[in-house]
Amino acid sequence: MAPHTLLLLLALVTGTSCSHFAGGQMSYYPKGQDIYGNYQVDLHFKESFLGSCSLSNPWICSTGDCGVVASTQISAVSSGSEACQHEGIVQVNVTTNKPFEMSYGSCCWVNNVRTGSGPWNLVSHVDLGIRSDTRAPNRSPLTTILPVISLAKNCPATIKLLSHDMDGDRVRCRFGNNGDCGVCASHTQFHLDEETCELHYRGNAATGTHVFEIVVEDFPRKDIWLSYSDGTKTVKHPLPSTPSSSVTPISKVPLHFVIKVKPSLASCTAGLLLPLLVTPSPQYGDILNATVGKPLEIHIAAQAQPSITDIVATGPLGISHTFNIGSGKMITKWVPKERDVGDHFPVCFSAESRSGGNSYHSAMRCVIVRVVPKIGEMNVICTETTMTVEAERSLVHGLDQTSLNLLDPSCTVSSNNTHVFATVPLDACGTLAVGSSDNVTFRNELMKIEKAGAVITRTDDVELQFSCSFTKKGSVSTYFKALKLAMTFVEEGFGKFSFEFQFFHSQHYEINVDPSTYPIEVRLKEMIYMEIKSKSSLQNTVLFVESCKATPEDDPNHATFYSIIDNGCNMDKTLQVYPSQSNEFRFGMQAFKFIGMHTEVYMSCSVMLCLAGDPNTRCAQGCISQSHVVKRSVPGQTARHDIMQGPLRLKRSSDDEGLRVSSAPSVNFNLNFLAVTLLAAVALVCAVVVYKIKKSSVGYKQLPSSQI
Numbered sequence: 001m002a003p004h005t006l007l008l009l010l011a012l013v014t015g016t017s018c019s020h021f022a023g024g025q026m027s028y029y030p031k032g033q034d035i036y037g038n039y040q041v042d043l044h045f046k047e048s049f050l051g052s053c054s055l056s057n058p059w060i061c062s063t064g065d066c067g068v069v070a071s072t073q074i075s076a077v078s079s080g081s082e083a084c085q086h087e088g089i090v091q092v093n094v095t096t097n098k099p100f101e102m103s104y105g106s107c108c109w110v111n112n113v114r115t116g117s118g119p120w121n122l123v124s125h126v127d128l129g130i131r132s133d134t135r136a137p138n139r140s141p142l143t144t145i146l147p148v149i150s151l152a153k154n155c156p157a158t159i160k161l162l163s164h165d166m167d168g169d170r171v172r173c174r175f176g177n178n179g180d181c182g183v184c185a186s187h188t189q190f191h192l193d194e195e196t197c198e199l200h201y202r203g204n205a206a207t208g209t210h211v212f213e214i215v216v217e218d219f220p221r222k223d224i225w226l227s228y229s230d231g232t233k234t235v236k237h238p239l240p241s242t243p244s245s246s247v248t249p250i251s252k253v254p255l256h257f258v259i260k261v262k263p264s265l266a267s268c269t270a271g272l273l274l275p276l277l278v279t280p281s282p283q284y285g286d287i288l289n290a291t292v293g294k295p296l297e298i299h300i301a302a303q304a305q306p307s308i309t310d311i312v313a314t315g316p317l318g319i320s321h322t323f324n325i326g327s328g329k330m331i332t333k334w335v336p337k338e339r340d341v342g343d344h345f346p347v348c349f350s351a352e353s354r355s356g357g358n359s360y361h362s363a364m365r366c367v368i369v370r371v372v373p374k375i376g377e378m379n380v381i382c383t384e385t386t387m388t389v390e391a392e393r394s395l396v397h398g399l400d401q402t403s404l405n406l407l408d409p410s411c412t413v414s415s416n417n418t419h420v421f422a423t424v425p426l427d428a429c430g431t432l433a434v435g436s437s438d439n440v441t442f443r444n445e446l447m448k449i450e451k452a453g454a455v456i457t458r459t460d461d462v463e464l465q466f467s468c469s470f471t472k473k474g475s476v477s478t479y480f481k482a483l484k485l486a487m488t489f490v491e492e493g494f495g496k497f498s499f500e501f502q503f504f505h506s507q508h509y510e511i512n513v514d515p516s517t518y519p520i521e522v523r524l525k526e527m528i529y530m531e532i533k534s535k536s537s538l539q540n541t542v543l544f545v546e547s548c549k550a551t552p553e554d555d556p557n558h559a560t561f562y563s564i565i566d567n568g569c570n571m572d573k574t575l576q577v578y579p580s581q582s583n584e585f586r587f588g589m590q591a592f593k594f595i596g597m598h599t600e601v602y603m604s605c606s607v608m609l610c611l612a613g614d615p616n617t618r619c620a621q622g623c624i625s626q627s628h629v630v631k632r633s634v635p636g637q638t639a640r641h642d643i644m645q646g647p648l649r650l651k652r653s654s655d656d657e658g659l660r661v662s663s664a665p666s667v668n669f670n671l672n673f674l675a676v677t678l679l680a681a682v683a684l685v686c687a688v689v690v691y692k693i694k695k696s697s698v699g700y701k702q703l704p705s706s707q708i
Contacts, residue, residue: 022048022083022110023212023257025144026102026124029343030137031091038093039128039137039229041067042339043102046077046314048085048147048257050110062123064100067092078314078321080352081359082260083147087317096229097128097137109183110258113208118183120213121176122254129226129234134167138226140251141165141216142368144346146312150260150361155268156203160284161214161255162346162366163197169218169250170239173197180254181213190259201259210259217249226250262358275304275351275362286367290336292374298332302351302362309359313349316340316369340371382468387431387442388423389466396420396446396464404446406430413446420446426468443467491638497536499543499607501645504529507578509586519600521651522591529588531580532607532643540612542582544568544619546640548605552598556606556642562594565605569623582612591650600647607643611636 024047031040045059070091078085094100105121128137142164151157163171172194176184189205192198192214199212219239226234237247270276280299282288290296302308308328313321315334323330332347348366352359374394381388393415396404404413404420407430414421424431424444432443446464489497503513503520507529513520522528534543548565551558563571570577574590585607595601610619614636 020049020051020110021106021108021120022050022147023145024048024104024120024122025255026122026253027142027144028124028126028140028251028253030128030139031339032137034093038067038095039097040070041092041094041126041128043090043092043124043126044087044316045090045104046085046087046144048083050083050148050258052084059102059104059122062101062103064098065094065096066100066102067094073317075317077317077319078147078312080147080310080312082150085147085314089317094128097130098228098230099125099127099129101125105182109211110209112183112185112211112258113206114185114187114211115183120182120256121180122256123180123215123252124254125249125252127226127251129228131167131220132225132227133220133222138218138250139166140253141169141171141218142344142346143216143253143255144314144348144366145255145257146314146348146350146361146364148258148260149350149364150262150352150359151201152263152265152268152274152360153205153207153261154203154264155274157201157363159199159201159259159364160366161197161199161216162348163216164344164346164368165218166344167218168221170221171197172217172219172239172249173255174215174217176213176215176254176256180215180252183211184213185211187212205261207261207263210261212257212259214255214257215252216255217252219247219249262360263356265355265360270362271303272305273353273355274360275302275308275353277302277349277351277362277365281349281365282367284365284367288367288369290334290369290371292336292338292341292371294374295333295335296369298347298349298367299329300332300349300351301327301329303328304351304353304362307353308351309354310352311349312352312361313347315347316345319347334369336369336371338374341373343371345369345371378464378466380466380468382470385427386423386425387444387466387468389421389444389446391420391446391464391466393418393420396448403449405449406446407432407444409449422446441467441469489638489641493635494541494609494638495537497534497538497541497609497638499641499643500531500533500535501603501605501643502531502533503645504531507576507586507588509578519647519649521649522595523651524593524596525590527588528591528648530586530603530645532585532605534583534607534609536583536609538611541609542612542619543585544608544610544617545585545587546606546608546618548587548603550592550594550601550648551604552601554602554644554646556604556644561604562592564589564603567624568621591648595648596650600649602644602646603648604642604644606640608640609638 024045026043026045029042029044031042033039070093072088072090074086074088076084077087102124103122105119107119108117109120111117126140130136131138143162145161149159161173163173165171173192174194175181175192187210189202191200191202193200220236221238223238224236226236236250240247265273267273278301281301282298288296288298300311300313302311307326311323311330313330313332315332319332319334321330321332328351332349345368346366347369348364350364351362378389378391378395405411406413406422406424408428411424411429426442429444433440443465505511505513509529509531532543532545534541545565546568550562550564552560564575565571572589572592576588578586578588580586608618610617614620617634617637619637
């Protein structure tokens with residue numbers, strides 16, 4: 001579309017008094033590409049008027065290809081005793097993601113003390129280029145403000161202008177110039193801190209209305225590239241300490257508003273003549289989660305003498321406010337829609353009191369509302385060898401099997417019009433086994449397939465976890481097959497880490513014993529070679545094996561045991577420790593009589609990770625006496641974790657074996673899979689669903705009695 005072509009953002013145009021304009025703002029939200037390859041973007045704009053609220057003249061496309069309007073919505077979002085404010089949302093389809101500019105100018109500003117009146121001019125620079133740091137379209141800073149802010153002439157104040165950036169960019173607020181302002185007024189009694197976006201009122205400004213034309217801009221915190229659909233790129237630099245005309249922002253949006261300076265008050269103490277926001281009002285900058293289709297309620301309260309006359313708030317389209325006269329309390333409600341998922345929306349509010357016929361406002365607070373998906377139903381059926389997940393497609397943003405995979409992408413997912421399905425083996429498809437002192441939990445995830453070259457939008461992010469938990473107590477089921485699974489844990493400060501416990505054929509540690517051949521048969525005094533290995537996202541960690549013992553069952557707390565290592569000290573005279581890396585512990589010992597005293601024997605070790613070089617950790621202490629062992633947590637080390645492996649069985653003579661031919665087949669079992677100890681009398685706990693940004697409810701199905 002040519003630059004001179006009008007982009008009619010307002011579906012209706014009605015007349016408005018030429019001197020009632022009190023400000024306007026705009027932000028934009030990229031929405032990815034449609035099936036035709038068009039780039040979709042939602043433009044959110046607000047206008048404020050003194051007196052009644054009415055629609056204004058349209059925005060126009062001033063530079064670049066501004067696209068075609070797909071839909072427009074307009075509604076009032078705030079009102080008070082002196083002004084009102086409405087918001088419009090315009091959904092636009094653009095054939096390219098190259099930058100373009102929108103502008104909106106007319107006459108006239110409300111009469112003010114600096115210029116009397118004059119034209120307004122709002123400019124928005126929209127850049128939908130794909131960022132090299134996020135691999136997603138750039139998003140503008142989010143900002144909004146109340147229709148009018150009222151201050152007492154003699155009371156200094158600080159107005160925190162909202163400048164939230166979803167990309168984490170550095171945001172600058174500056175006074176408009178060179179075409180992005182109308183009256184371009186200066187203010188001697190106000191100081192704008194461009195870095196913090198705080199407007200400081202020094203006091204004693206002229207009584208009346210003051211017009212502010214602020215421009216909000218975002219700059220990357222490091223050099224980034226913006227890539228465009230025509231194959232071109234542009235580099236964006238961080239904002240230097242000394243402003244430079246050669247460093248341009250990624251985007252810019254207007255924040256134009258008015259401040260009314262009212263006659264002086266006898267006291268500037270908040271809570272007396274000036275209103276004061278109190279509990280349960282949210283604090284400035286709070287992040288609130290809102291779920292699609294469910295009302296979000298924000299409770300606001302204030303106090304003043306003699307009373308609070310109103311609470312003024314503004315927020316996204318569809319917001320409503322209920323003020324309880326006499327109580328100084330208000331409830332603001334908003335119900336987000338599916339299109340809002342993944343986006344952030346600002347809400348600002350202030351309390352109002354009256355003195356001498358004039359209204360005065362409390363310090364303005366602003367919060368960010370983060371929209372999360374609607375909670376659908378999810379069922380997980382746990383059996384002794386598989387997890388079957390059935391989830392409503394709303395949980396995965398409507399995606400089907402062609403767009404989803406498990407932790408192992410080679411495993412398939414099925415779907416119909418309403419649900420997605422997957423049956424996942426406990427020992428395949430990337431399933432993780434996560435252990436605790438009492439349970440083992442098997443986890444996997446449904447994730448969105450990222451296609452090469454595709455534009456990434458936050459609304460498409462999917463990470464739906466499901467799990468089955470098993471208690472460690474009970475009898476071993478004969479239906480379990482041998483599983484080779486690492487035990488995975490997550491702890492603050494160490495992230496995700498895992499332990500593997502394996503048997504090997506020799507002290508060279510070249511070939512491990514195939515888990516499918518378990519139980520391992522050994523002769524008396526034959527050497528047994530074992531290896532414990534840790535894997536961690538941190539590079540500077542060391543593995544420490546504090547204790548190892550043999551037990552007749554797969555229970556590390558069994559009352560009958562044979563101690564091999566205790567408090568880091570060797571307890572078996574045949575024990576040999578072999579050279580290994582810091583994340584490995586290789587050791588061997590002779591098969592001992594304890595094995596022959598029981599049908600099967602399991603090896604159980606208590607292990608931990610420590611930060612390398614920290615002398616205060618248990619790892620650094622090595623072998624110590626029982627009296628010096630301290631069980632308290634230390635910042636540089638993980639908790640102790642029990643891992644098990646086995647079983648081992650003493651090899652019988654040929655005659656003895658012949659007598660045992662008719663005995664029941666033994667159970668193949670690898671106790672890295674700690675859950676296996678369970679399932680004759682197993683307690684199954686199904687299923688945990690975890691979104692990146694919220695908790696959710698989960699549906700359950702009872703297992704058939706044949707599976708318990």
